[in-house]
Every structure is written in structure tokens, then in C-alpha cells.
Amino acid sequence: MAKINEDLQRERDKCTFKIAELTTLIDGGRDRTDARREREKVLLSRTKDLHGVPEEYLSHKEKYESAIKNSVILFGIVRQMQEEGKTSVTDYRDVITSLLASAQTRDGSPMGVHYIMFMPAILNQGTEEQQAQWMPRAWNSSIIGTYAQTELGHGTFIRGLETTATYDPSTKEFVLNTPTLTSYKWWPGGLGHTVNYCIVVAQLYSKGQCHGIHSFILQVRDEETHAPLPGIKVGDIGAKLGLNSVDNGFLGLDNVRIPRNHMLMKHAQVLEDGTYVKSKNSKLNYGAMVFVRVVIVFDMVNYLSKASTIAVRYSAVRRQCHMKEGAPETQILDYLTQQHKVFISIATTHALRVTANKLWDTFNAVTEELGGGNLNRLPELHALACCLKAVSTADTANCVERCRLACGGHGYMQSSNLPLTYGLVTAACTYEGENTVLLLQTARFLVKTWQNVDTAKLTPTVEYLKITRSKGFIDKWQNSIECIIKGFQIVAMGKISSSVDHMQQRISNGMALEDAWNMTSVQLVSAAEAHCRVIIMSTFYEEINKAMATVSPELRKVLQKLVELYCVYWALEKVGDLLQYAPIAQSDIRDMKSWYEDILVELRPNAVALVDAFDIRDGILHSTLGAYDGRVYERLMEEALKSPLNGEPVNQSFHKYLKPFMQGKL
Ligand SMILES: CCCCCCCCCCCCCCCCCC(=O)SCCNC(=O)CCNC(=O)[C@H](O)C(C)(C)COP(=O)(O)OP(=O)(O)OC[C@H]1O[C@@H](n2cnc3c(N)ncnc32)[C@H](O)[C@@H]1OP(=O)(O)O
Numbered sequence: 001m002a003k004i005n006e007d008l009q010r011e012r013d014k015c016t017f018k019i020a021e022l023t024t025l026i027d028g029g030r031d032r033t034d035a036r037r038e039r040e041k042v043l044l045s046r047t048k049d050l051h052g053v054p055e056e057y058l059s060h061k062e063k064y065e066s067a068i069k070n071s072v073i074l075f076g077i078v079r080q081m082q083e084e085g086k087t088s089v090t091d092y093r094d095v096i097t098s099l100l101a102s103a104q105t106r107d108g109s110p111m112g113v114h115y116i117m118f119m120p121a122i123l124n125q126g127t128e129e130q131q132a133q134w135m136p137r138a139w140n141s142s143i144i145g146t147y148a149q150t151e152l153g154h155g156t157f158i159r160g161l162e163t164t165a166t167y168d169p170s171t172k173e174f175v176l177n178t179p180t181l182t183s184y185k186w187w188p189g190g191l192g193h194t195v196n197y198c199i200v201v202a203q204l205y206s207k208g209q210c211h212g213i214h215s216f217i218l219q220v221r222d223e224e225t226h227a228p229l230p231g232i233k234v235g236d237i238g239a240k241l242g243l244n245s246v247d248n249g250f251l252g253l254d255n256v257r258i259p260r261n262h263m264l265m266k267h268a269q270v271l272e273d274g275t276y277v278k279s280k281n282s283k284l285n286y287g288a289m290v291f292v293r294v295v296i297v298f299d300m301v302n303y304l305s306k307a308s309t310i311a312v313r314y315s316a317v318r319r320q321c322h323m324k325e326g327a328p329e330t331q332i333l334d335y336l337t338q339q340h341k342v343f344i345s346i347a348t349t350h351a352l353r354v355t356a357n358k359l360w361d362t363f364n365a366v367t368e369e370l371g372g373g374n375l376n377r378l379p380e381l382h383a384l385a386c387c388l389k390a391v392s393t394a395d396t397a398n399c400v401e402r403c404r405l406a407c408g409g410h411g412y413m414q415s416s417n418l419p420l421t422y423g424l425v426t427a428a429c430t431y432e433g434e435n436t437v438l439l440l441q442t443a444r445f446l447v448k449t450w451q452n453v454d455t456a457k458l459t460p461t462v463e464y465l466k467i468t469r470s471k472g473f474i475d476k477w478q479n480s481i482e483c484i485i486k487g488f489q490i491v492a493m494g495k496i497s498s499s500v501d502h503m504q505q506r507i508s509n510g511m512a513l514e515d516a517w518n519m520t521s522v523q524l525v526s527a528a529e530a531h532c533r534v535i536i537m538s539t540f541y542e543e544i545n546k547a548m549a550t551v552s553p554e555l556r557k558v559l560q561k562l563v564e565l566y567c568v569y570w571a572l573e574k575v576g577d578l579l580q581y582a583p584i585a586q587s588d589i590r591d592m593k594s595w596y597e598d599i600l601v602e603l604r605p606n607a608v609a610l611v612d613a614f615d616i617r618d619g620i621l622h623s624t625l626g627a628y629d630g631r632v633y634e635r636l637m638e639e640a641l642k643s644p645l646n647g648e649p650v651n652q653s654f655h656k657y658l659k660p661f662m663q664g665k666l
């Protein structure tokens, strides 16, 4: 192994807790750490020779072809693991997370949506017979699918989709059509050239009546030749800000017939004679979207742990300027402004991780209740998944950008892996429900909750709205975590209640409800975000408190500081809200700023150890700036030399253009 950079080694030597203990806590147990490492070892050993030219120099077509080559190896490993009994649907999340997080699918995998949406949609919306028919072939990748919902004309407003599926009882088939340009499916990952099946979301017509959107399994390409089937127009939508290894596609359908049993019929059915049997709740058809919103929060944890690892290790290696005259140049990690930029990413990674785990548990519990016919908690789950998806993706995008800026010029290099990471996380702000739209869904739930706050029994995530109103909820502000969380509860309650008042006021003045909603929507988005901060903060605090009982005193101290950092950071960010709604004084804010500075300083000696504990191998991190050994400059130079521009001493454009131009001949 190459020599470790001395600064980095010094950082590791002075750390005050056992890194392995934190890694175990993050993974959820020693056996899970071992299983993850084993999976990564297998993956990296089998895929290490794949890189020729660095990915950034490839064209969109080459990137796609390379991603397919790599994905086949990756998902082939999953298949082999299944055959050897090393993995099953039960550890689906872990397996897919480490696969998609791996370096070989750096800019996304064309097969990602197969795992993340095609199969979950069949599980969520298919009958047991349909699952038995499709899942074994999908799970071992002998068919590959995607989820085709969004159209050129509509993404958010899914009731407005134009694709039709008309039932023909004479042949017991559905006829699929995209009657207009705007009804073409547009965006589905892998649709362009990879998949041979997809789930098409279309307006269902039977006996001359429209029954709203439903999901259908459609074969788009021949299983042998991969040629598009008759009536199907399919292709790639072109280059994007990121995810350029993925062939997001378009799909046009001209009277394409599919058998009746290709409609996913767990919740609603069309009988042979065309009779429509409706679902207990039409929103059950949206179940796959809820699942994906939940897993996106995990995915954000993945990316943020990578970005913070890169930024912190680089900040320990990089020296710039002198803090004191005559002293050696300062490690940039010693500048408080640098700590302010990067430490929040570490704390956010942990906060989102514990919140994602809790959300995952809620999702599984509610799904089980839904299976038994109890739909009571569906609105709460939907509201929770929407705001957590929105806030986690927005925060992660901001944090990744902070990490990139924290690495100065070198952070701008593709080889740092920060630009690509930003491209991936910012996509998540839009896909699976655009963030503003999702926050407005949460706001809808909060408004209803608030309107019934005195009479209804509140569900756990909004119970605080009742308690917050009790007299003496905060008698006097104290700079403590408990008080900050209470402060955020008051802020959320205040924003929800003032949005409702504002809306009501407009309605009393004669405005229609829809217009009053629109006029209040900026406030509503802000209220939903405030509610989400309460969820993240209180979950982080409670879960870390539980974990503290099981860890060493040394680790306990560090965990405590991470919770403090997260809460105080956000208290200062939202100080205006606290001043408006909570009994906080100027002197409390002044003291809070000092508290924040102290936390940064206390975390400083453990910064490198904290990111080491994320335990991300170099082969997965794929960064010149963030590698374990800290050989930043050597790696930057090695990568620079791989630039195709360095393949010849004089580029041909010199003779063609530059020389004649310089000599005044052009
Ligand atoms: C396995 C682990 C792996 C881990 C690793 C992870 C790796 C990830 C890798 C990622 C790779 C990249 C993948 C990219 C995938 C992107 C896929 C997509 O974008 S696909 C495309 C994604 N596209 C989108 O996400 C589209 C976004 N748009 C929408 O979701 C909807 O159209 C809408 C919600 C905005 C409105 O819907 P509309 O029908 O007009 O509704 P109204 O306004 O009339 O009424 C609202 C009422 O309905 C209720 N309700 C609503 N939804 C739900 C729900 N889900 N449930 C329950 N309830 C729901 C709501 O509460 C309210 O109730 P109430 O108040 O009346 O009682």
C-alpha cells in the first residue's frame, strides 16, 4: 500500500474514538458490516479491469455502452449471489444500495429503474399470480423493465396523462395508444435502448368510460433480436446535466395490443366482460412512487457520505496560507469557515441515515396494514415520504455543492467526483415528484390536520402540533437541543397556522379556495419544510440517544456533538423564524453562535475519523481528492495525464487553425 499522507496519518492518530465502532453502528451491526464488505470485495475484484479511458472523456453513446457492460457484470453478481443463496429480496435494499453506489455505475446505471421501480411496481400493484409470472424473470434479469409514467406534456399532474389503454372484450385485450406528441412517454430510465419490458401508466377505458390511470405491463422489444415490436416507437431522449450513462427514453404507441392480464390488478380489476372493479383507494395505485421516495432518502445518505469523505480528507491534506506569521502553512481544515462548510455534511449524513431507517420501518408497517385492508395511515406515510424526499434531496444537493466549493479549484475537476455527484443528487430534486410539488402535498396533509387539531386523534408525526399549543410549552428559551427542537415545533406550528389563517382570510374576502391555496403556496411550502425539519431533528435526537446507551463513552461524546451541530446549525440558519415564533432573545442568539463555534472546534480533531467511519473504499469513492492515502497531487497528475489531449505532443488543430490564425493567414 502507498504511503499515507503525513497530515492524514496525524489526523487518524489523534482521533478520540474507535472508528470501527462507529462503522458498525452505521451499518446496523457487525454482521452487516461484514456482509457489505464482502459484497464490495466481490464487486471490486470482478470489475476492476473495466476502466480504459476515464468516463468523462467518453461520448454519451460510449458512456452508455460502457455502463451497460459494467451493469451486466454488477447485476450478474447479484444473480450469482442469489443462486448461491447469499442474497434475497429481504436484503434487496442493502444489495441495490451498494451496487448503485459502486464506482462502476458512477454516472447512473441504465438498469437502475429495473431494480428501483419496475420490480417494486409489480410487487406493489400486481396480484400474487402476476408476481409469480413476472418476478422470477425480472429478479434474475432475464427480462429488464422500466417505469413509464411521465409524458412529454405531463410529469407532475399524473391525472392529466394522455396515454390510453382501452379494453376490447371481444379479444380480451387492452389497446394502448399515445394519441398526441405530448402523450409520448418521456424520461423513463433505460427505456431508450436497454429494456425489453416496461410498466406503462395509462388512462383506462372500458365500456366507454374512463376510470383514471392504471399500470400495464408492456413488451417493447423482441426478447431475441431486441428490435422494437410493431406499433412501438422508442429511443433515447438525449444528453442531460448528469446521469449520462443512462438512456432515459421516449415511447410512442400506435394501437399496441396486450392481454387483459397485463394490467396490474392487485387494487383494481377489469373483468373479462369489461366490468371495472375499483380499488379501495385510488391512491393505492401510487404505491410504487411512495416506495421510491423512501429509498431516495437512503440514496442521498450514500452520496453525502461520499462527498463529505472527499471534502474532509482533502481539507486535511491541503495547506494554504499561514494562520500565524512564521508558522507552517495551515491545513485548510483548521479554518473555521472550512469547518462550517464541511462538517454539516457529516452531521446531515447521520441525521438522514437515522431518519431514512425510521421512514423505512414506517413504510413497512403501513404496507403491512394496507395488506390487511387498513388504510388509516396511508395519508401520513404519503405526507412523510413526500417531505423527506424533498428536504433530503435539496439538503444533499446543497451540501454536495458546499463540499465542492470547499475543495477550491480541484473540486471543479471531474476526477474529484464532486461534479458528477452533484449531477446525480440534483436530478433527485426533480425525479419521483418535483420537490415543490411534494412539499405542497405534505402541506395539504398539514392543513387538514390543523383544521381538525382540536377534535381529531393525531398521528404520531404530527402529535406535536397539539402539545405545542399547551400553555408554557417553552416558558423561557434555553440554549439546549431539547429547546431548539421545541423551538422548531413552534415554528412549524406557527407557519401552518398562519398559512391556514391567511388562506381563510382570502376565502372570507371572496376568493375561491383554489386561488387562496395558490396565493398561500409559498407559505405552505415553507410550513411543510419546517415540519420536515422537526421530523429530522427529533428523529436524529431520539435515535442517537437510544444508540448512546449501547456505545463507548468516547463515541457517545462524538455522537452528541453531531446532534448538537445539526440542530444548532439549523437554528442559526432559521434564526428569523425562531425570532418570529419562539421566545428567543438576541442574547440567546449571540450565545448560540458561540456554542456553534465551540462545536466545530470540538469536532475538528475527529473530522477525518468521522468520514473514515463511513468506510467507503477508494474503488467506490473514485476521487483524486478523497482517497484513503491522501496522495492528492499525485492522483491529480496521474488523472491529468489520461486526458486524450495529452495523447500527442502537438494537436492537429494547431496546424489546421491556430497556426494560420497566428500568422494572419486565416
Ligand atoms: C431498494 C433500495 C435501493 C436503494 C438505492 C436507491 C438508489 C436510487 C437510484 C435512483 C436511480 C434513478 C431513479 C430515477 C427514478 C425516477 C422515477 C420517476 O421519476 S417515476 C415518475 C414519478 N412521478 C411522480 O412522482 C409524479 C408526481 N406527481 C404525483 O405524485 C401526483 O400527481 C400528485 C401527488 C402531485 C397529485 O396527484 P393527484 O392524483 O392529482 O392528486 P390530488 O392532488 O387530486 O389529490 C391528492 C390526494 O391524493 C393523495 N395522494 C397523492 N399521492 C399519494 C400517494 N402516493 N399515496 C397516498 N396518497 C396519495 C393525497 O394525500 C391527497 O389526499 P386528499 O388530501 O385528497 O385526502
Ligand SMILES: Cc1cc2nc3c(=O)[nH]c(=O)nc-3n(C[C@H](O)[C@H](O)[C@H](O)COP(=O)(O)OP(=O)(O)OC[C@H]3O[C@@H](n4cnc5c(N)ncnc54)[C@H](O)[C@@H]3O)c2cc1C
Residues within 6 Å of the ligand: 113, 146, 147, 148, 149, 150, 153, 154, 155, 156, 157, 186, 187, 188, 189, 243, 248, 427, 430, 431, 432, 433, 434, 435, 436, 437, 440
Ligand atoms: C433524471 C430523471 C429521471 C427520471 N426518470 C423517470 C422514470 O424513470 N420514469 C418516469 O415516468 N419519469 C421519470 N422522470 C420524470 C420525473 O418524474 C418528472 O420530471 C417529475 O415528476 C417532474 O415533472 P415535470 O418534469 O413534468 O415537471 P413540471 O411539473 O412541469 O414542473 C415544472 C415546474 O412547475 C412547478 N409545478 C408543477 N405543478 C405544480 C403545482 N401543482 N403547484 C406548484 N408548482 C407546480 C414545479 O414546481 C416546477 O417548478 C425522470 C426525471 C428526471 C429528471
